[in-house]
Amino acid sequence: MFNKILIANRGEIALRIIRTCKEMDILTVAVYSTADKDSLHVRFADEAVCIGPPSSTESYLSIPRIMAAVEITNADAVHPGYGFLAENADFAEVCQQYGIKFIGPTPDMIRKMGDKVTAKETMIKAGVPVVPGSDGLVKDVAHGQKIAADIGYPVIIKATAGGGGKGMRIVKSKDKFEEMWDSARREAKSSFGNDGIYVEKFIEEPRHIEFQIIGDQFGKVIHLSERDCTIQRRHQKLIEECPSPFMTPELREEMGIASIKAGSCINYEGVGTVEFLVDKHRKFYFMEMNTRIQVEHPVTEEVIDHDLIKEQIKVAAGEPLSGENHIPQLHAIECRINAEDPFNDFRPSPGKIQSFHSAKGHGVRVDTHVYAGYTVPPYYDSMIAKLICKAQTREECITKMRRALNEFIIEGIKTTIPFHKQLMENKKFIEGDFNTSFMDTFEIKEE
Template structure:
């Protein structure tokens, strides 16, 4: 087992990793930018190293600075968390060159799943259903128009190196193809330095259902059940839950088997997520694979009673996976609490938190790195907490979440708590009648003052 792990990340996920390492008797090193000097992950790690100014490029994305921190602290492993360098194959390769264990998949596995075209080709060979689309990258506009006509509109244009909705355009009619093609390529080039584009059939009113998987270094891969991540805004998840209200036993078995085949196809090592789109007829299609821990991993932890960070670390240390596929026990749901103003287009709301009280009680968990007096910097993602509730049934879980949201007090900045409060009362949501476009016509109202 590792003696000291450096966490190449910040905020709640860094703190989450520190907690598990402490329980496992592993020392930890936090890295931080000058903007994060007062963050809790800095306070609770055994050691902390400042790696630069607030800019991500000069701190959390700087491989030389992170590796320098590894060297001066004598860490023997690096946990990348999610975001930043978590799916950066070059970073994983540098770690390997210096004899430092990257707690995650191999560089080759990251590359294979990081490029969406290669990933799709791999899944086809593995017998995993994929969305009809182009055979690899589309070389030019004329080819794209021809493929779109063959597939049939609507289609979606996607950047091969994309993520978070960038470099992605839905085209409903042929006359709009050229404009969307140009915009998608420009955005992809600006965001990822790669304007490679592919085309897929656009699945209308889909569910976004992902399967958590884990694979060890001996070739065993298992799935840890599903998460429904269909409540999204601009392809950014806001609520996740397990089990999915759309799931059946038969569908779970089929999707779980496909997710395991996906992992086995690349001899996957670590924990990861195979993401699917599911149409209204319960046909499912591979979308992408995330080769890292997910923001929403606590949802799975609550219904299988298992620490996924601990599992990551044990797999990286060469331990075998014990047990098989998991079936969820009870129901869990996560609301992402972002420092955003839902009444003004979810505009970011950085600033100083003047009052903070997190929810408590049976079946309630809060993962956060903030506190009263903490200043949320404008430099990073706006998520400041995750509120997770667990109960025997979905109905009980929603009721518990309502109560927990009412108790959650954050003053000084705007947050998404009012949005979540209204969502939990929405009849369609409570009935499980939603898809990825659900929020397009969801009206967020000014909360009543108490």
Template structure:
């Protein structure tokens, strides 16, 4: 087992990893930028190393600084969390070269599944259902137009190196294709340094449902059932739940089997998710694979009583998995609490938290790195907390979430708490009748004044 793990991340996920390491008797090293000097992950780790100024490219994305921090502290493993370098094959390879275990996918696995066109071809070879689309990367606009006409509109243009909705364009008619092609390529080049594009048939009214998988070094994999991530804004998830209200036992088995087949076909090692789009007729199609821990992993942990971070560490240390598939015994919902103003287009709202009161009680979990007096830097993702409620039924989990949101007080900055509170009362959400298009028609109720 590892003696010391460096967490190459920040905020709540860094704190989450530190907590499990402490329970396992493993020493931890936090890295931080000067903007995060007062963050809780820095205070709770056994050691902490400053790796640069606030900009990510000079700190959390600067591989040389992170490797240097690992070497001077004698860390024998690195956990990348999510985001930043978690799916960077170069970082995974450099860790290997320095005899530091990367707690995540191998460089080859990241390259194979991180490139969406390559991942799609791999999954087709594995026999996993895929959305009809182009054969690999489109070489120019003429091929793009020919492919679109061949499969028929609407289509979805996607950056092969994409993520977080960048480089994606839904195109409903030929007249809009050229502008979408140009803007998507420009955005992809700026965000990822790669303007490669591919095309898929646009699935109308889809659900975004992912299957959590874990694979070990023997090539064996299992699944931990599904999470419904369909409530999104600009392809960014806002809330997630498990089990999905759209799921049937038959569909769960089919999707679970497909996800395990995908993981075992590529001999996947570690925790990851196989992401699917599911149409209104419950046909499902492979979308992408995330070769890392997910933001929304706590809801899976809650419904099957399973520490995914612990499992990541065990698998990385060479411990084989049981091979057993898991199914939800409870219902769990996660609301991502962002420092954003939902009344003004979800505009970021960094600043100092002047007062914070966190909810509690049975079935309420909060993953956060913030506290009263903490200053939220403007340099990073705006998520400051994850509020998770778990109960015997979906109805009880929603009621518990309403109560917890009413108790949750964060003053000094705007947050998405009011949005989530209204979402929990929305008739379509309450009925489980939502798709990835849900937010297009969602309108915040006016602010109530006394």
């Protein structure tokens, strides 16, 4: 087992990893920018190293600075969390070259799954259903228009190096294709430094359902069931739940087998998530694979009673998997609490938190790095907490979430708590009748 792990991340996920490390008697190193000097992950780590100014490129995304922190603290492993360098194959490779264990898959695995075109080709070979579309990158707009005509509109243009909805455009008719093509390429180039584009059939009224998998260094891959991440805004997830209200035992078995195939075909090591689009007829299609721990991993933890960070560390240390596939026996829902104003188009709301009262009670979990007096910096992702509730049934879980949201008080900044309160009262959500366009018609009422 590792002696000391450096957490190459910040905020909530860094604190989450530190807690598990302490329970495993592993020493921890926090890295932080000057903007994060008062964050709880800095306070609770055994050691903390400032790696630069607020800008991510000069701190959390700087491989030389993070590796310097590894060297001066004598850490023998790095946990990247999610975001920042978590799916950066070059970073994983540098760690490998210096004899530092990167807690995650190998650089080759990250590259195979990180590029969406390569990932799709890999899935086709593995026998995993994929969305109809271009065979590799599209060379020019005329080539793209021909593919769109062959598979039929609507289509979706996607950046091969994309994520978070960037470099992605839905095209409903031929006359809009060139405009959307140019727009997607520009955004992809500015966001990722890569303007490679591919085209797929746009699946109408889809669900976004993902499967949590974990693989060890001996070729064993298991799945830990699904999470429903359908309710999104601008391709950013707002809530997640397990099990999916759309799931059937037969569909879970089929998707579970496909997820294990996806991991097994590259001998996947570590935790990962296989993401699918599921149409209204319950046909599913591989979308992408995330080679890291997910924001929404607590949903799975709560329904199967396993610490996924602990499992991730054990696998990275060379321990074999002992468990088998898991079927959820409880229901869990996670609400992402962001420092945003839901009544003003979710505009970011950084600033000082004047008062903070966390929701509590049986089956209620809050993962956060903030507190009363903490100043939310404007430089990073706006998520400041995750509220997770679990219960015997979905109905009970929604009721518990309503209660928890009503006692979760954050003052001094705007948050998305009011939005989540209204969502938990929405008839279509309660009935499980929604797809990825749910937020297009959801009206947030002023309180």
